[in-house]
Amino acid sequence: MDFLNRRKQEEKVKSEGRLPPGQSLTQKFPVLTYGPNPTFDPATWDLRVFGEVENEKRWSWDEFTKIPTTKVKVDIHCVTRWSKFDTNWEGVLFRDFMKLFDVKPTAKFVIAHCDYGYTTNTPLEIMLDDNVLLAYKYEDQPLEPDHGGPLRTFVPKLYFWKSAKFLRAVEFSAVDKPGFWEVNGYSNTADPWKEERYSRRGWF
Ligand SMILES: Nc1nc2c(c(=O)[nH]1)N[C@H]1C(S)=C(S)[C@@H](COP(=O)(O)O)O[C@H]1N2
Ligand SMILES: [Mo]
Numbered sequence: 085m086d087f088l089n090r091r092k093q094e095e096k097v098k099s100e101g102r103l104p105p106g107q108s109l110t111q112k113f114p115v116l117t118y119g120p121n122p123t124f125d126p127a128t129w130d131l132r133v134f135g136e137v138e139n140e141k142r143w144s145w146d147e148f149t150k151i152p153t154t155k156v157k158v159d160i161h162c163v164t165r166w167s168k169f170d171t172n173w174e175g176v177l178f179r180d181f182m183k184l185f186d187v188k189p190t191a192k193f194v195i196a197h198c199d200y201g202y203t204t205n206t207p208l209e210i211m212l213d214d215n216v217l218l219a220y221k222y223e224d225q226p227l228e229p230d231h232g233g234p235l236r237t238f239v240p241k242l243y244f245w246k247s248a249k250f251l252r253a254v255e256f257s258a259v260d261k262p263g264f265w266e267v268n269g270y271s272n273t274a275d276p277w278k279e280e281r282y283s284r285r286g287w288f
Contacts, residue, residue, distance in 0.1 A: 103167055104276035110166040121229040122199035122250050132253040136191035151176045156215040161276040162244040173238050175219035178211045191256035196237045196248035204248045204263035215240055243274040
């Protein structure tokens with residue numbers, strides 16, 4: 085699409101109210117990772133659940149990929165000001181995932197833990213939305229390492245740093261635990277419609 089067409093389309097989507105404030109539409113899929121991609125070995129990979137749960141649990145890749153999946157088609161919004169419309173994802177609906185173990189009533193936050201220590205925190209209430217996934221397919225293909233493969237959280241209602249790539253553990257917590265970007269000046273709540281980009285003014 086040439087520049088003029090893109091401008092026209094952007095005006096159109098803005099007038100339709102589909103582009104959050106301060107965002108531009110992109111056709112590309114930019115990659116934003118702090119650090120290298122981990123290497124994925126399906127024989128040793130696991131996903132753990134811990135914290136405010138009755139029993140800690142662990143799935144191998146084989147076990148995890150046998151859990152029934154859900155497909156969603158939804159727009160995504162990155163704090164670096166790009167939005168991408170109609171992206172297609174498939175994975176285990178977080179709500180369905182939670183049926184596989186007992187979460188204690190004290191659990192109020194979900195902390196995603198990734199390879200190399202990246203973490204991000206989200207209120208449990210938001211994780212129960214009907215489009216929040218533990219995603220491992222993008223546009224019907226296995227999720228590429230650049231975009232968080234083999235597995236990432238997918239929380240489209242919030243800025244995209246809340247969608248944790250290379251997910252290895254899900255912690256249920258009674259208290260909030262701000263993650264990698266949240267302690268580095270980014271907003272804790274990250275709602276693109278309210279433009280909650282940074283936690284303090286004047287940092288960046
Ligand atoms: N493990 C991990 N997850 C991560 C990141 C990261 O550096 N490490 N970056 C976050 C940020 S800042 C963004 S914008 C999105 C980018 O996802 P993408 O590379 O698929 O566009 O992943 C988020 N999840
Ligand atoms: Mo980001």
